[in-house]
Amino acid sequence: MIQFKNVNKWFGKLHVLNDINLEIKKGEVLVVCGPSGSGKSTLIRCINRLEKIQEGEIIVNKNPVHKRSSNLTKLRAQIGFVFQQFHLYPHMTSLQNIMLAPVNVKNIPKSNAEKIAIEKLEQVGLSDKSDSYPAQLSGGQQQRVAIARGLAMSPEIMLFDEPTSALDPEMIGEVLDVMVNLASEGMTMCVVTHEMGFAKKVADRVLFMDEGKIIETGKPDEFFDNPKTERAADFISKILTH
Amino acid sequence: MMAFYFQRLVEIFPFFLLGLWMTVKVAFISLFNCTILGFVLGIFRAGKNKFISRIIGVYVSLIRGTPFVVQIFIIFFILPEWGIQLEAFPAALLAMAIMGSAFICEIVAGGINSIPKGQWEAAVSSGLSLFQQLRFVVVPQAMKVILPPLVGQYVLLIKDTSVVSVIGVMELTRVGWITVVRIPEGLMVFSLVGVLYFVISYPLILLSNYLERRMA
DSSP, X not given: OEEEEEEEXXXXXXXXXXXXXXXXOTTOEEEEEXXXXXXXXXXXXHHTTSSOOSEEEEEETTEETTSTTSOHHHHHHTEEEEOTTOOOOTXXXXXXXXXXXXXXXXXXXXXXXXXXXXXXHHHTTOGGGTTXXXXXXXXXXXXXXXXXXXXTTOOSEEEEESTTTTSOXXXXXXXXXXXXXXXXXXXXXXXXXXXXXXXXXXXXXXXXXXXXXXXXXXXXXXXXXXXXXXXXXXXXHHHHOO | OHHHHHHHHHHTHHHHHHHHHHHHHHHHHHHHHHHHHHHHHHHHHTSSOHHHHHHHHHHHHHHHTSOHHHHHHIIIIIGGGGTOOOOHHHHHHHHHHHHHHHHHHHHHHHHHHTSOHHHHHHHHHXXXXXXXXXXXXXXXXXXXXXXXXXXHHHHHHHHHGGGXXXXXXXXXXXXXXXXXXXXXXXXXXXXXXXXXXHHHHHHXXXXXXXXXXXXX
């Protein structure tokens, strides 16, 4: 469903993605981890071309994302993206946040879009917050609305960029629960996170990056219990001690 | 003597109202033009295309760095030498549009640039077109930043219409000039002119203050 072929990207002199080859299959849940600055966020931001690559190919659902000519709007409508800082629209209620893209990108009539939005809010456990503005919600609630906003487009792929890193510890669980449910429904997911519990529970594969390279991939249990490389072992010991 | 001149002033007051009407016409047509043009320029000024943004930047600096009266002279007296002859009224509107849009452009660009990158990214990621990103996500939020200085700028633009009297547009200030020739009581005549300007500007000053308090 998502294919990286010899992908290279530089920020100035910094080689952020170094010859990345990767395939993510339909229904697969991939967890990407690695130290900060390792290129993991950049990696998933390339999938919907929030970042452009300089070399190689990225093919999503048969669309060549790296090509200028690709229909980005249509492609992006099929990919949900959840940000570390939520990025809800502060001037809109939860419901309006969720309805905006279905109404304006997919041209779904407002009444239908509202039904979908209410349904998605239920799915993330926030049906009572439909008329709340983001500022009236806790971080965990905001992130769940952001997930609902992504789901309302009935995406084929959901991308999560450190979805729990900006949250207070007591709110991480509610967001992860939503993601676990999503994974169990067969959503194709690519998640940048250090939440080992989540990775062990639902990930089909863990990918470890450092300095722009994929250092190691493996089943979550193997990866966390018996990492093959020293760098991965070092990283795991660091996230475990905290 | 004072009383006599005051009597004369009352007699020709309708003439002042005509001037006021012309001022209102120039002012409000210009506010409309400047706002539309200023928003378009401001959006491109804040846009990703660095080349276009720079060109607009140069335009804004040129306009902001030269006196308005000089700009009007160029349009009214120098353009005809290149074959572009305009009547006083359209020339005044053109000069106002050029000058006002430059100021509003910077206000709008500042507002748009104040919106965090994440808002754009969220909108882009959901598949909204650039126009939709601006219309639904960025501009509504930027309006909070734009509106108070924008209304303040409106007040300045209304007062700047007095400058178009130099090319003979029969607006309030010009009426003052003409009147003072016949009624040599400068203080009295121009106080009246001032009061009439104030009548138009003051509601906008109040609005600007209100918006500043509300949007803060």
